[in-house]
Amino acid sequence: MSHYMEIFKEIIDIVHHDYAGYDEKRGWDDPAHYLEEIEKLMSGQQITPQVFTDLVSEYLMAFQDRHMYFNLKGSDDVKASTRGFRTRRYEDALYVVETCEEDRFPAGSKIVSIDKQEIGKIMTSDRIFLRETSAEREDWTHLLNKSSSIEIADVNGELLTFDLKDYEPTSKKLAPSMEEVDKETLRITFPSFINVDGTMDFVKNYEEKLKVCTNLIIDVRNNRGGNGQSISNLLPYIFPPDEHPSTDGELKEFNYTNRNSELFIQLCQQLRKDITDEETLKFFDSMEEECEKYRGQGFVTMDFSDELKAEALKFEGTYSPKNVIVITDVNCASAAEYFVEICMDSSKTTIIGRATMGVNDYSDLLIKEWDDMYALYYPMSRRIHKTSNDPLHGRGIRPDHYIPWTPKHIDEDLDLLYAIEMLRESKIAEG
Numbered sequence: 001m002s003h004y005m006e007i008f009k010e011i012i013d014i015v016h017h018d019y020a021g022y023d024e025k026r027g028w029d030d031p032a033h034y035l036e037e038i039e040k041l042m043s044g045q046q047i048t049p050q051v052f053t054d055l056v057s058e059y060l061m062a063f064q065d066r067h068m069y070f071n072l073k074g075s076d077d078v079k080a081s082t083r084g085f086r087t088r089r090y091e092d093a094l095y096v097v098e099t100c101e102e103d104r105f106p107a108g109s110k111i112v113s114i115d116k117q118e119i120g121k122i123m124t125s126d127r128i129f130l131r132e133t134s135a136e137r138e139d140w141t142h143l144l145n146k147s148s149s150i151e152i153a154d155v156n157g158e159l160l161t162f163d164l165k166d167y168e169p170t171s172k173k174l175a176p177s178m179e180e181v182d183k184e185t186l187r188i189t190f191p192s193f194i195n196v197d198g199t200m201d202f203v204k205n206y207e208e209k210l211k212v213c214t215n216l217i218i219d220v221r222n223n224r225g226g227n228g229q230s231i232s233n234l235l236p237y238i239f240p241p242d243e244h245p246s247t248d249g250e251l252k253e254f255n256y257t258n259r260n261s262e263l264f265i266q267l268c269q270q271l272r273k274d275i276t277d278e279e280t281l282k283f284f285d286s287m288e289e290e291c292e293k294y295r296g297q298g299f300v301t302m303d304f305s306d307e308l309k310a311e312a313l314k315f316e317g318t319y320s321p322k323n324v325i326v327i328t329d330v331n332c333a334s335a336a337e338y339f340v341e342i343c344m345d346s347s348k349t350t351i352i353g354r355a356t357m358g359v360n361d362y363s364d365l366l367i368k369e370w371d372d373m374y375a376l377y378y379p380m381s382r383r384i385h386k387t388s389n390d391p392l393h394g395r396g397i398r399p400d401h402y403i404p405w406t407p408k409h410i411d412e413d414l415d416l417l418y419a420i421e422m423l424r425e426s427k428i429a430e431g
Helices: 003-017 031-043 049-063 119-125 141-146 196-205 207-212 258-272 278-294 305-312 335-343 414-430
Strands: 069-072 085-090 093-099 110-114 149-153 159-163 177-182 185-189 215-219 251-256 298-303 323-328 349-353 362-370 374-383
Touching (some): 049 141, 049 374, 110 119, 185 414, 196 207, 215 414, 251 278, 258 278, 258 362, 323 414, 349 414
Parallel strands (some): 215 323
Antiparallel strands (some): 069 374, 093 110, 251 298, 251 374, 362 374
């Protein structure tokens, strides 16, 4: 039996027993179809690590959970690949919103067909692969990975055909940054919350500026999450004095199978190596204890009310900054969404942009690796009360001020301009 088959069968076993949504989503997947597909590709010697990765990703889509994914980490011999650009649909065209490795066409390019099929037709025939119901939330990555060419309409309406290329992904800079928008307004961009110490040190370095600024804009668009503890020392600036985050208990069920308990303990031990923050290390200790205590018991309900209360009372809010605006969108996920959720409890904070990705109904991700080359990320916990799905906003956290995405966003940061205008208007109203 091929190594590919062994890995795929283990993935099926995980999503049918260890994944937090396995019983709620029983029968949603079709493993037999993919086993057959792998066998067919193997017999024709057409399977490669990237083809296998794309197949597993497609199989996992049946569970409709964007918090579960399969990555090709790559090795010296095998390189992960990317199409090198990101897109977003508007009406009947797909727009290139960012070019990374791809340099043959610029951001703003209008894709009118993929493999000679019009975008409008693909939307109806391959809807499941787009993962969402509204244009500005769709994810076209998988379809572009499966395709071989695109047609781009130039300014004169002429069609240019490009054969899609595979590029080796370049690593993105995930360090936070700060800029002074004007003498009263600071803007912090957090591309990620993965690096706990780095994020906390960054906030500490700018303490003096944060204490005296009138307005603070926090940008968490494209922030796929990390560790919620990263933003603990930012919270005093988010809340005014005498206000704290909501401590309504959130009931979660953790699936303490033997495999999950083992993987969680391994993950905690791995993460400890790069973290010095005592609160985060204490959290790992308690999680490891829970894993040992409930190992092999399956679902156990946990109530985090007391922890939330203790956490909320650890800091005191500040008068300055006076106004806080958080910019978010569909690519804000996981720990970054928790941050947005906390911000919504503050009377001096306003959320603008578009709804977050909405992945936290199933969370606390574990990582199962094979050959130090493939990695399956899947949630071991689930919320008892699930987030409602809105026809326009999807399943994410909705902003106070919704700014629909249009192709104009590619050339101008309309969300940031909206934030600046809001702050200007509040100043006029006060004056």
